[in-house]
Amino acid sequence: MRFSKMLIPTLKEAPSDAVLVSHKYLIRAGFIQSVGSGLYNFLPLGKMVLDNVKNVVKEELDKAGCQEVDLAFVTPASLWIESGRFEKYGKELLRFKDRKDNDFVLGPTHEEMMVNLVRQTVKSYKQLPLNLYQIKTKFRDEIRPRFGLMRGREFLMKDGYSFHKDEEDMKREFDNMEQTYSRIFKRLGLDFRVVEADSGAIGGSGSKEFMVLADSGEDTVVVCEECDYGANIEAAIRKPAICEAEAPEEGIKAKFHTPDITKIDELSEFFHLDPYYIIKTVAKKALYDGGEEKIVLFALRGSDELQETKACNSVNANELIDIDDEELQEAGLIPGFMGILNLPEGIEVVVDNELKKAPCMVCGANEKDYHLVNVNMIEYEGRYDDLIAVQEGDRCAKCGGRLKYTKGIEVGHIFQLGTRYSEPLNATFLDENGKSKPFVMGTYGIGVSRLLAAIIEQHHDDKGCKWTMQSTPFKVEIIVSNISDELQKQNAEKLYNQMIEDGIDVLIDDRKERFGFKMKDFELIGIPYGLIVGKKISDGIVEIVDRDTLQKEEININDVIEILRVRAGV
Numbered sequence: 069m070r071f072s073k074m075l076i077p078t079l080k081e082a083p084s085d086a087v088l089v090s091h092k093y094l095i096r097a098g099f100i101q102s103v104g105s106g107l108y109n110f111l112p113l114g115k116m117v118l119d120n121v122k123n124v125v126k127e128e129l130d131k132a133g134c135q136e137v138d139l140a141f142v143t144p145a146s147l148w149i150e151s152g153r154f155e156k157y158g159k160e161l162l163r164f165k166d167r168k169d170n171d172f173v174l175g176p177t178h179e180e181m182m183v184n185l186v187r188q189t190v191k192s193y194k195q196l197p198l199n200l201y202q203i204k205t206k207f208r209d210e211i212r213p214r215f216g217l218m219r220g221r222e223f224l225m226k227d228g229y230s231f232h233k234d235e236e237d238m239k240r241e242f243d244n245m246e247q248t249y250s251r252i253f254k255r256l257g258l259d260f261r262v263v264e265a266d267s268g269a270i271g272g273s274g275s276k277e278f279m280v281l282a283d284s285g286e287d288t289v290v291v292c293e294e295c296d297y298g299a300n301i302e303a304a305i306r307k308p309a310i311c312e313a314e315a316p317e318e319g320i321k322a323k324f325h326t327p328d329i330t331k332i333d334e335l336s337e338f339f340h341l342d343p344y345y346i347i348k349t350v351a352k353k354a355l356y357d358g359g360e361e362k363i364v365l366f367a368l369r370g371s372d373e374l375q376e377t378k379a380c381n382s383v384n385a386n387e388l389i390d391i392d393d394e395e396l397q398e399a400g401l402i403p404g405f406m407g408i409l410n411l412p413e414g415i416e417v418v419v420d421n422e423l424k425k426a427p428c429m430v431c432g433a434n435e436k437d438y439h440l441v442n443v444n445m446i447e448y449e450g451r452y453d454d455l456i457a458v459q460e461g462d463r464c465a466k467c468g469g470r471l472k473y474t475k476g477i478e479v480g481h482i483f484q485l486g487t488r489y490s491e492p493l494n495a496t497f498l499d500e501n502g503k504s505k506p507f508v509m510g511t512y513g514i515g516v517s518r519l520l521a522a523i524i525e526q527h528h529d530d531k532g533c534k535w536t537m538q539s540t541p542f543k544v545e546i547i548v549s550n551i552s553d554e555l556q557k558q559n560a561e562k563l564y565n566q567m568i569e570d571g572i573d574v575l576i577d578d579r580k581e582r583f584g585f586k587m588k589d590f591e592l593i594g595i596p597y598g599l600i601v602g603k604k605i606s607d608g609i610v611e612i613v614d615r616d617t618l619q620k621e622e623i624n625i626n627d628v629i630e631i632l633r634v635r636a637g638v
């Protein structure tokens with residue numbers, strides 16, 4: 069392709085709302101154009117990259133035995149009512165009516181649609197397993213669309229759904245997808261980590277995320293310095309903490325006057341005790357379908373922090389929100405002195421697993437100015453769950469190594485669904501014994517348009533993008549130093565034609581612009597190799613610029629194509 073003919077509207081300035089480099093560069097280099105909050109047009113270069121990414125995804129999925137389909141984007145609300153998600157999904161779901169007053173939604177994900185397709189076409193175990201996917205526009209009316217392609221409202225997703233006769237076969241496919249996704253992200257040249265993810269109320273290790281490691285990532289990922297353990301902070305576990313500080317002396321449970329002492333550090337000072345030996349009680353309001361709400365107390369060691377997603381899952385709520393002192397008092401609770409014993413009616417309590425059997429703890433007495441001492445958790449019979457936000461420096465549950473935080477961009481998510489959708493949608497098949505059973509399902513997503521942003525977040529410098537070999541719109545950009553120089557022009561054209569013949573994707577910058585200006589665009593756009601045809605052409609010499617290092621090497625014109633062919637892996 070010719071730069072002079074292509075629509076590549078490069079800009080000097082980034083939009084004022086752009087914070088992330090990928091957002092700035094993708095707009096400045098003419099890959100995308102903003103049309104409204106969270107809505108983007110893909111320009112020719114952007115479309116080329118998007119197609120490259122799509123092709124890698126498709127090739128690997130097809131090799132892994134998946135079949136591509138294409139489902140309607142506009143989805144009848146009736147399916148969402150059947151699954152129970154029409155109400156539950158919240159404001160991200162764009163609902164609308166047609167002229168006959170029928171309800172519809174714009175698909176934010178397609179579980180219902182895919183189950184509906186399969187329940188009408190698959191009747192027997194003999195037709196299983198089946199893994200169907202599409203690469204399709206999704207719409208989610210995100211509260212804060214931002215960061216360009218990273219969090220759009222309209223975006224491109226690969227969404228796949230697998231159908232199985234039993235749990236065991238679904239798990240086999242889950243592993244198959246984990247390997248397939250790993251191959252996809254590796255081919256795209258990404259440094260990523262597969263991590264344990266939050267599986268919502270389902271729990272267990274039924275869900276994994278693919279995180280592209282980048283400082284700008286929105287997700288906190290816990291990784292082990294010694295082994296391959298990695299998990300989203302929302303799902304991360306650790307070896308139970310131990311405390312070096314002296315434990316309190318054993319004694320009999322009693323009320324202790326602690327006037328105005330309400331905070332963990334004040335209590336720690338007052339009792340000369342490490343916060344490890346003090347029970348912290350965090351109150352939240354849990355929200356449920358249909359407007360139901362209740363107050364929940366989460367109890368954990370004073371030295372630990374509450375992980376809200378874990379806490380939310382532990383009470384099966386849609387959301388947890390903060391609660392003010394006034395509301396706590398109305399419910400009969402005393403802020404600063406809350407504890408897990410002697411509670412007023414109707415308050416639910418969840419205690420962190422690490423407090424199981426803990427001896428001699430200090431805990432709020434649920435009475436103003438009093439705490440309890442010598443609370444023996446072995447006597448406590450309430451509910452326990454994992455509530456802890458793993459901290460840097462905690463120990464790995466797998467190997468004991470040190471855990472640390474890194475930031476990640478979620479580009480893929482695989483999930484063992486079970487019968488969450490097949491049951492309510494009554495999607496069944498006949499098994500070997502002629503018995504009707506709901507399909508056991510898995511679901512697998514990739515943020516295809518988000519991947520463009522993720523690639524740039526991981527591969528850029530202060531001058532612009534550095535596309536990876538599989539994603540780049542062109543492998544080589546020929547830069548003609550002075551287009552009015554006949555010798556330069558002729559040689560550049562010759563190299564260009566030969567590269568096309570050899571199957572090397574090439575762009576030629578044949579614009580009547582200064583060399584410096586063209587180099588700036590080359591650096592901004594980020595094609596892996598530049599081939600400069602300049603003055604030295606009279607000696608048969610051209611230059612290769614490596615976009616990664618920006619280093620230049622002089623090469624004999626007769627060798628240059630072979631060298632580039634090898635480097636570009638063509």
Ligand code: ATP
Binds near residue numbers: 177220
């Ligand atoms: P996130 O936690 O980032 O909001 P999610 O968990 O809601 O994502 P999934 O429902 O698992 O997302 O969707 C599958 C994939 O689609 C995600 O892994 C992500 O890469 C991509 N994705 C989700 N929301 C967006 C968005 N608003 N813009 C671009 N890509 C998105």
Ligand code: MG
Binds near residue numbers: 478481
């Ligand atoms: Mg997800």
